[in-house]
Amino acid sequence: MKTICMYFQVHQPFRFRKYRFFEIGNEHYYYDDYANESFMRKVATKSYLPANKILLELIKEYGSRFKVAFSISGTALDQFELYAPEVLESFQKLAATNSVEFLSETYSHTLASLINKEEFLQQIAEHDEKIEKLFGKKPTVFRNTELIYNNEIGDWLADLGFKGVITEGARHILGWKSPNYVYASATNPRLKLLLKNSRLSDDIAFRFSNQGWDQYPLTADKFVGWIKAMDPKEDTLNLFMNYDTFGNIQPKESGIFEFLKAFPKEVFKTNQLSFSTPSEVIERFQPVAPLSIQYPISWADEERDVSAWLGNELQQEAFNKLFALRNKVLQCNDPQLKLDWKYLQCSDHFYYMSTKFFIHGSLYSYFNPYNSPYEAFINYMNILSDFEIRINQCAESSDQMIISAQEEKPEDKPKTKRVKSKSTVETKDTSNEKTKQSRTRTSSRASKTKEETSKKKSTAKKITVKSKK
Amino acid sequence: MKVLMFGWEFPPHISGGLGTACYGLTKGLSKFSDVEVIFVVPRAFGDEDTTNARIVGASDVYVNQKRIALKGFAQELSLVEVDSLLVPYTEPDEFYRITRKYAGRTWRTFTTQHFEGKIPFTGGYGPNLFEEIRNYAIVASAIACDYDFDVIHAHDWLTYPAGIAAKEISGKPLVVHVHATDFDRSGGNVNPRVFEIEKQGMEMADKVITVSNWTRDIVISRYGIPPEKVITVYNAVEPLEEAEKINIRRGIPDKIVTFLGRITMQKGPEYFVEAANKVLKKMNNVRFVMAGSGDMMNKIILRVAKLGISNRFHFTGFLNGDDVYRMYSISDVYVMPSISEPFGISPLEAIQSNVPVIISKQSGVAEVLNHAIKIDFWDVDAMADAIYGILNYPALSTMFKKYGRQEVDKLKWETSASEVRNIYYSLLYRN
Numbered sequence: 021m022k023t024i025c026m027y028f029q030v031h032q033p034f035r036f037r038k039y040r041f042f043e044i045g046n047e048h049y050y051y052d053d054y055a056n057e058s059f060m061r062k063v064a065t066k067s068y069l070p071a072n073k074i075l076l077e078l079i080k081e082y083g084s085r086f087k088v089a090f091s092i093s094g095t096a097l098d099q100f101e102l103y104a105p106e107v108l109e110s111f112q113k114l115a116a117t118n119s120v121e122f123l124s125e126t127y128s129h130t131l132a133s134l135i136n137k138e139e140f141l142q143q144i145a146e147h148d149e150k151i152e153k154l155f156g157k158k159p160t161v162f163r164n165t166e167l168i169y170n171n172e173i174g175d176w177l178a179d180l181g182f183k184g185v186i187t188e189g190a191r192h193i194l195g196w197k198s199p200n201y202v203y204a205s206a207t208n209p210r211l212k213l214l215l216k217n218s219r220l221s222d223d224i225a226f227r228f229s230n231q232g233w234d235q236y237p238l239t240a241d242k243f244v245g246w247i248k249a250m251d252p253k254e255d256t257l258n259l260f261m262n263y264d265t266f267g268n269i270q271p272k273e274s275g276i277f278e279f280l281k282a283f284p285k286e287v288f289k290t291n292q293l294s295f296s297t298p299s300e301v302i303e304r305f306q307p308v309a310p311l312s313i314q315y316p317i318s319w320a321d322e323e324r325d326v327s328a329w330l331g332n333e334l335q336q337e338a339f340n341k342l343f344a345l346r347n348k349v350l351q352c353n354d355p356q357l358k359l360d361w362k363y364l365q366c367s368d369h370f371y372y373m374s375t376k377f378f379i380h381g382s383l384y385s386y387f388n389p390y391n392s393p394y395e396a397f398i399n400y401m402n403i404l405s406d407f408e409i410r411i412n413q414c415a416e417s418s419d420q421m422i423i424s425a426q427e428e429k430p431e432d433k434p435k436t437k438r439v440k441s442k443s444t445v446e447t448k449d450t451s452n453e454k455t456k457q458s459r460t461r462t463s464s465r466a467s468k469t470k471e472e473t474s475k476k477k478s479t480a481k482k483i484t485v486k487s488k489k
Numbered sequence: 490m491k492v493l494m495f496g497w498e499f500p501p502h503i504s505g506g507l508g509t510a511c512y513g514l515t516k517g518l519s520k521f522s523d524v525e526v527i528f529v530v531p532r533a534f535g536d537e538d539t540t541n542a543r544i545v546g547a548s549d550v551y552v553n554q555k556r557i558a559l560k561g562f563a564q565e566l567s568l569v570e571v572d573s574l575l576v577p578y579t580e581p582d583e584f585y586r587i588t589r590k591y592a593g594r595t596w597r598t599f600t601t602q603h604f605e606g607k608i609p610f611t612g613g614y615g616p617n618l619f620e621e622i623r624n625y626a627i628v629a630s631a632i633a634c635d636y637d638f639d640v641i642h643a644h645d646w647l648t649y650p651a652g653i654a655a656k657e658i659s660g661k662p663l664v665v666h667v668h669a670t671d672f673d674r675s676g677g678n679v680n681p682r683v684f685e686i687e688k689q690g691m692e693m694a695d696k697v698i699t700v701s702n703w704t705r706d707i708v709i710s711r712y713g714i715p716p717e718k719v720i721t722v723y724n725a726v727e728p729l730e731e732a733e734k735i736n737i738r739r740g741i742p743d744k745i746v747t748f749l750g751r752i753t754m755q756k757g758p759e760y761f762v763e764a765a766n767k768v769l770k771k772m773n774n775v776r777f778v779m780a781g782s783g784d785m786m787n788k789i790i791l792r793v794a795k796l797g798i799s800n801r802f803h804f805t806g807f808l809n810g811d812d813v814y815r816m817y818s819i820s821d822v823y824v825m826p827s828i829s830e831p832f833g834i835s836p837l838e839a840i841q842s843n844v845p846v847i848i849s850k851q852s853g854v855a856e857v858l859n860h861a862i863k864i865d866f867w868d869v870d871a872m873a874d875a876i877y878g879i880l881n882y883p884a885l886s887t888m889f890k891k892y893g894r895q896e897v898d899k900l901k902w903e904t905s906a907s908e909v910r911n912i913y914y915s916l917l918y919r920n
Contacts, residue, residue, distance in 0.1 A: 040870050041877040042771055334892070337884030378859045394862050394885065398878030405881075478694070 022200075022478035023256050023296040023304070024247070025289065027163070027186060027214045028263035030068070031093040031129050032060055036391055039399055044406045050360065055389060057103045064104040074277060078284055079119045086284045087119045087295045090263070091186075092161040094127035094147050095366060097154065108154065108381035115155035121297035122151050124182065126160035130365035131329055132165055134316060135343050141176065145360070161186065161298040165367050167216065167260070168326060169208045169321040171312060178208040184302040186260065190214035190317040190324035200254035206312035212302045213311055216260040216319060220246065225261035227318040228275035237275070242281035248290055255305045256296070260319070321376065329370040334397040339370060341404060345411055352414040360407055368429065372396035392457040490912060491525045492518070493638040493655060495629065495648035506834050509806050510700070510724050511644050517725070519564045524910055527636055527649075529569040531625060569632060596808025601797035619682060626650035631676060633658040640913045646683060649690025657691065662916040663696040664909075670707050673829040676754050684871050688712050698722050700832040701853020706805060722908045723857050725900040726837040739819040744775040744880050747820040747844075749813065749825075749835055752783030754826045757826035757849065757866045761783050762789060764824070766796045768880075769878075775880060780805040780816050817842035821886070824864045836861065840897045845889035847875045860893040 037052035078086050084383040092111070112118045126143035133140045144162070152158045162182045164173060169187035177185055180286035181240065190200030197203075197372040213257040222241070227233045235242070247257060262269065266467070287293045298302065330336055343365055349361045390396040414473045496511040518524045537918060557806075629651035633641075641663045643652030651664055656663040671679040691697050691712050697719045699705040703723050708714050739745070746768075748761045758779060767778040779789065779802070786804070793802045808816055817823070823839035823846045830852035836852065839846050848855050849866035862879070864871040879885045 040874045041881075042873070044769060044771070109650065272546075333884045333887045335881065375859075392859070392874075393859075394878075394888075397885065398862075398874060398882065400875070401878060401882045 022247070022250070022252065023301060024259065025296050025298055025301045026087075026254055026259045027091060027123065027298060028265075029091050029163075030084060030096050030263045032056075032063070032096045032099050032368040034099070034363045034461055035094055036399060036403055039210060039329065039402045039406070041402050041405075045409050045416070046403055048356075048406060048410060048486060050403050050406075051363075052389075055071045060099045060172065063264050063268050063433070064100075064107045065167070066272065067264040067396045070106075070112060070272075070277060071263065071266040072107070072114060074129065075120075076114055076117070076281055077109070078281065078465045079117045082284055082288065084119055085288065085295065087121070087297045087300070089121040089123055089161075089297045090114075091125050092151070093125060093129040094143075094150055095129060095363065097150060109256050111303075112155060115157070119297075122155050122157065122159055122178040123160070123186065123297055123298065123391060124148050124151070124166055128362040128365050129165050130362070131167055131168070131326075131367050131370065132167060132341065132343070132365060133176075134326060135332065135339065136175055136346060139343070139346055139365075140156070141172075143365075144180065145469050149401040154301065155404055160184075161214075161302065163252040166326075166329070168270060168316050169213075169313060169318075170316045171205065171314065173316070174205040174211050174213075174313075175208055178211040182211065184212040184214060184298060186214045186258075187216070188317050188319040189218055189258075191218075192324065193311065193313055193317055197309065198251070198252065198254060200257055201308040202301060202312045203309055204307035206310040209307070209310060212307055213259050214256070214298055214301060218257050220257065221261050224259070224276075226270065228265075228270045228276055229280070234363045238279065238288045240279050242288040243279075243283065244290060244293070247287075247293060250370055252292075256301050259303075271307070271379070293409055305410060328374050328376060330365050332373070332375050332393075334373045334375075334393060334486075335370045338373065338397060338400050338404065348411045348415045351418055352411060353418065354410075357407075357410060364404065364407065369396070395450055416451045490508060490523055490638065490917065491527060491636075491638040493527050493633065493641045494527065495641075495643040495651045495655075496650075497530060497531050497644055498555055501618070502899065505599065505797055506832070509727075510668060512724060513727055514909065515735060516727075517902035517904075518910065519840075520906065520913040521910055522564070522905050524913070525564065526668045527569060527638060529629070529632060546761045546828050556753045602774065607627065607917050622647055622650050622686070628652040629659045630654040636898055636911060637918060642909075642913075643690065643694075646671070646687045646690060649686055649693075651815045652839075662695040663693060664698060664912060664916070666698045667691045667708055668700055668703055668748065669693070669833070670704065670711070672707050672711055673704075673831055674755050676727060676828055682763055689802055692887060694718070695916050696720060697914065698909065700854050702826060703829075703856065704831040704881060720908075720912060722912075723900070724834055724852070725833045725902040725904070725905050726834055726897060728898065729841040734813075737815055737818055739799060741776065741872050742774065743823045745778060745819055746775060746822045746824060746876055746880075747778045747807070747816060747839075748824050748826070748837075749780040749816060749910075750825065752779065752786045752789060754783050754785060755828055755830070756781075756783075756917050758783075758789050759792065759919045760784055760826040760869050761824055762792050762796070762802070763869040764826075764872035764876060765802055766798055767869065768876050771877060772880070775801070776801045778805060778816070778820075779803070780808045780813075782807040803865060813838070814842060817844050820844045821877055823875065824872065825849060825852065825854075826864075828866050837897050839895040839899065841887075843890050845886055845893065847872060847879075857891075858894050858896060 035052045035055045127147040161184045161188040167188045201215050203213040205211040317327050372390050373396045497508050633655035641655045644666045645668045654661050671683045691714045735814040751758045752758045823844045825848045827849050832853035847862045850863045855863045862875040
């Protein structure tokens with residue numbers, strides 16, 4: 021009996037505001053609160069909330085037979101807490117059903133796996149801790165940013181104890197092989213690989229509402245028909261996609277929600293198909309072959325490589341400059357700096373600098389707040405320059421402190437310095453709310469509505485944004 | 490197919506964008522064996538070769554016709570030079586200033602029989618641009634009688650009346666080519682007489698060619714021309730030969746940011762100054778150069794002095810020929826902050842010299858370039874930011890050098906000419 025494994029990606033970056041060079045050294049707040057909030061509100065209303073509601077209903081209806089998995093980035097979780105706490109709550113309800121698995125990834129959707137192992141591992145730890153705190157379970161299956169994977173990354177993940185990794189069924193890796201089996205890492209045979217079935221996943225994610233597509237309109241009935249027609253010997257069908265496919269990328273009017281509702285019904289009608297979470301698939305099936313992947317693959321573009329993020333000189337320059345700062349970041353204890361450091365790593369910032377933009381205009385501009393990759397790059401570098409100045413100052417001052425006064429609490433200095441421009445709203449912050457504080461620069465209107473909506477349930481959530489020492 | 494083209498400037502006399510565009514387009518058209526161009530140009534300053542001169546019609550205007558073979562042209566070109574004081578890029582006031590020195594010259598009187606009856610046309614009252622345009626039109630109608638052609642093509646408003654006259658005499662279709670409108674030149678404060686001539690030209694034309702969609706929109710919205718009649722054909726740029734590239738050693742270690750163009754309202758020089766001021770507040774090792782001349786120069790010099798950045802902001806005066814390329818070769822950034830630029834060939838030339846460019850979104854060239862930074866002309870913050878970015882983040886220059894050149898090399902006059910040729914054919918076979 022073939023099983024269907026669905027995993028949905030939930031991610032939102034913290035978009036940067038327009039940051040001019042003359043602000044370097046003067047202004048240290050980088051985020052476009054308005055864009056971030058309005059985007060999050062839009063996606064929450066159009067996609068996350070209605071889709072979660074449907075999933076919850078489906079789970080109620082079919083019990084443990086219907087299952088899905090989510091990978092939610094730390095930045096998305098942070099944004100839920102700031103702008104859409106009800107979304108977080110609805111995910112927690114889903115988590116409580118035990119039919120939903122949450123996957124491991126990096127906290128800030130970073131590309132660190134391509135350059136810095138330590139940062140990569142640290143971000144995984146932070147993310148998983150947050151997931152465990154919010155949803156009660158430690159993830160056992162890993163999904164890297166943009167499904168980036170190669171042997172080396174697989175080795176690191178195996179060392180961390182992950183049982184499996186989700187990645188792309190890239191054609192240049194598979195050749196004649198089918199993505200509908202479980203594979204194993206060639207260098208670490210105990211690490212299993214789940215590969216995305218691109219064609220069927222993209223039929224939903226990209227082609228669903230395309231009226232020029234010869235299969236339009238796509239119904240659940242037809243889709244399940246295709247699945248039934250697949251080779252019966254195959255074990256699994258991995259449907260991986262962005263969660264905002266439902267209601268945002270494919271609008272409500274396209275009937276995507278009806279499709280989602282009808283899909284399990286059609287599946288169960290067949291009596292030959294079931295649903296499983298990634299960890300169940302990994303438990304249940306033996307790998308059919310080892311896969312050796314030398315160069316990193318991803319789920320982007322035709323090439324399925326990392327060129328969408330690191331394909332040109334701008335991206336490489338920004339990326340290398342950023343990671344060159346890591347050692348200095350480690351010397352600092354300023355929680356705001358640490359947070360900015362993470363948010364700076366978001367893959368989206370590098371995506372905005374892609375010159376593939378000029379070729380695949382539409383798809384790239386859909387997600388893109390900048391008019392051109394050059395603008396994106398200049399803005400990013402301006403922010404990075406300011407960040408570097410702060411890091412240097414911080415590293416210097418922490419050096420001095422260590423030398424001069426050991427008995428003083430070393431955090432006092434950066435803390436007071438940082439707080440001065442913000443935190444007029446929340447004065448009763450306790451020390452473990454520093455990270456939160458740093459982001460209270462959201463417009464007062466925003467924070468007001470936020471407070472209103474989350475009044476009753478706020479206590480539980482505030483603690484979750486805790487900075488680490 | 491023969492084209493009677495009323496154009497501007499021919500080597501060695503090219504002095505600006507309009508002449509360059511006419512020359513490039515004609516050269517591109519010469520690659521098509523089925524297109525023959527009779528090129529009519531005004532020659533005002535009497536240094537031309539008049540051995541083949543003859544009087545056209547009954548007027549006493551000298552017309553000098555010759556067949557010339559030009560480098561890069563696939564065919565010989567019939568060049569018709571008309572003795573006229575018309576010069577491109579003029580406005581009525583400026584024209585007066587330029588032509589004042591000829592005031593003593595006896596004015597010609599001529600009569601033409603090509604109109605119904607005899608229209609005596611008497612000059613003699615000193616240079617006036619509008620009279621000169623009319624004179625030119627009358628000569629045009631005479632030329633139209635003498636030559637055999639299928640299509641008329643007129644470049645920019647000074648020759649529209651000539652185009653119209655030729656059309657009235659011959660009944661052949663007219664194409665007017667809009668390289669600029671008075672809305673670009675005046676910043677919206679149009680001269681009603683110029684506007685009238687422009688509008689009439691576009692209305693009488695069977696097809697209007699604009700050099701960008703930016704201009705096309707102006708033609709449609711400001712002049713009320715039906716959109717289906719207006720077609721955009723982008724300009725291109727002559728490939729730069731390796732030998733033409735000049736490399737001079739710069740005498741100073743500083744970075745150089747260049748503005749190159751007429752210092753007039755249309756070109757937005759004041760925004761460049763404000764942006765320079767912002768950049769200079771943040772970094773020292775940079776100098777700004779404003780190359781060109783124009784009626785706003787004094788104002789700009791004053792502003793620069795007032796901001797106290799004169800030691801970092803330099804004026805070169807008008808540059809031509811090799812000096813332009815010399816300027817490019819020492820520039821790190823080229824900025825074109827035009828308020829309304831129908832096309833703008835100079836950024837393409839800068840890119841050919843491997844200089845990264847910042848161009849205003851209010852320009853036609855912004856429609857064809859990907860590898861350039863585009864800003865709103867009024868957004869001096871964005872302009873300053875882009876300048877700073879290019880000077881400080883080396884990956885940008887690398888990218889621009891790598892891809893900008895490729896992109897510009899793809900813009901060929903032959904492509905533009907082929908589109909123009911299609912327009913000719915659409916007019917010939919429309920019935």
